[in-house]
Amino acid sequence: MSNGTVREHYPEIMTSGNRFDAEATRSYLVARGMLTENIMRYCYRPFDIRWIYWEPETKLLDEKRAEYMKDISDKNHWLELREKQTKSNFDRGYVVQALADNMGNGLSSYFPLYIQDGSLYANQEIGSSQTYRKDPVASVLGSSSQGQSTLRCNVTGRAEKYLHAVGCPANDMFFHVVGILNCNLYRTQNADPLRLDWPRIPLPQSADLISASAQLGRKVADLHNPAVHIDGVSSGKVALELRSIGTLRRLGDGPLDLGLTARWGYAGQKGVTMPGRGDAREREFSDDEMAALTEAAAVRGLLPGDLTALLGGSTYDIFLNGTAYWSNVPARVWNYTIGGYQVIKKWLSYREQALLGRPLKPEEARYVTEVIRRIAALLLLEPALDDNYRAVAAAARRWTE
Known part of the structure; x- marks a missing residue:
């Protein structure tokens, strides 16, 4: 194909910029x-x-970040953070296992669970204002699939000494941080410091506490990762409290129209996708929906109002178009943000039919249901995460120790 033909079909690819010569x-x-x-x-x-x-090799990508790319693998996890949280509510701590972009306005920092033997990154230590080069743990945790290098847990020398003192495996540190950062009580009590600098993470004095905290962090990481199938949420028999949440329905009879035409997104300047108002209709829980939550609360040993308090006092029907909708999306699920993005609404904005050029595929519509249930499951973890933070904070070591 000639450059002209490519430009006709994909003008953004063939548009040169200050550091990008498209034809060359x-x-x-x-x-x-x-x-x-x-x-x-x-x-x-x-x-x-x-x-x-x-x-x-080229500037086809705005920034290729080769030093970031080399540690991307399906064995690794990455924690998204920012040195200062610009918004009033802290919603960082998202965990990914793939190459990832910036979350929210500005630049994200990604902290890996593992790095290759000999890797050095200039960055900030969580809990310290001192700039350093990350110091891998001395013990080898596993070999890469190519057999050319080893993977080591990405912790500092001081953190390694702490882990040795309490008798914990090094990878527990990463998931302990994930559990604390995703705790609503921690975010609330530390709102002002989180706007000023890197998060400060309390480190408990016992192996049992950090191990329990890490287990919760692993649950959060799995819920963040669509590639991990979670029994009761995204696979197997769906848990009772999630069963009626986010189901696809339609008004009236006839085939289900999956065209996203409710003005969830539109093309802004230079083709940038902008979020639209969409069509989200707030309502009270129906009798059947409330009965399901009451039954689920009893199974969990909770009071009837406990689940609705965690999920939100009202719910939404989220319309794709004039007839099709995801039914019963609880208020706190619909309004849930990560990195400043209202998660479900942001996903929909890029799939408006006028932008995507087609209706949603059935598997894409079902994926929205899965994300709704994953977010609900994250919200239902809040009491356990809060209790964990209380226990850790009460038994925290002084960093100078």
Whole structure:
């Protein structure tokens, strides 16, 4: 294809910028050939997993971040954070296992669970204002699939001494941090400091406490990751409290129309997708929905109002168009944000039919139901996460120790 033909169909690709010469870049890539192994999963926004072609040599990508890319693997986890939370409510601590983009306005920092032996990153230590080069743990935790390097837990030397003193495996540190950062009580009590600097994470004095905290962090990480199938949420028999949440329905009879035409998104300047108002209709829980939550609360040993307090006192029907909708999306699920993004609404904004060029596929519509249930499951973890934070904070070591 000529450059003109490509420009006709994909003008954004053939538009040169200050640091991007479109025709020269394309000429180089055509001569070199495509690196098919670099087609990979890519977390564009929270719960918005796409595919990307990662180009290592040219400016086809705005920034290729080669030092970040080399530690991406299905064995690794990454924690998204920012040095200062610009908004009043802290909603960082999202965990990904794929290449990921910035979450919210500005730049994100991604902290890996594992790094390759010998990797050095200039960054900030969580809990300290001192700039340092990350110091891998001395013990080898596993080999890479290529057999060319080893993977080590990404903790500082001081953190390694702490873990040795309490007798914990090094990877518990990462998931302990995840559990604390995703705790509503921690976020509330530390709202002002979180706007000023990196989060300060309390470290408990016993192996049992950090192990229990890490287990909760692993549950959070699994709920963040659509590739992990969770029994009762995304696979198997759906838990009673989630069964009626986010189901696809339609008004009247006839086939289900999956065209997203309720003005969830539109093209802004330079083709940037902008969120629209959409069609979210707030209402009270129906008798059947409330009965399901009451029954689920009894099974969990909770009071009838406990589940509605966690999920929200009202619910929404989220319309794709004039007839099709996701029914019963509890208020706190619908309003749930990660990195400043209202998760479900953000996902929908990119799939408006006028932008996508087609209706949703059935599996895409079902995926929205899954995300709704994953967020609900995260909200239902709040009491356990709060109790964990109380226990950890009450038994925290002084960092100087």
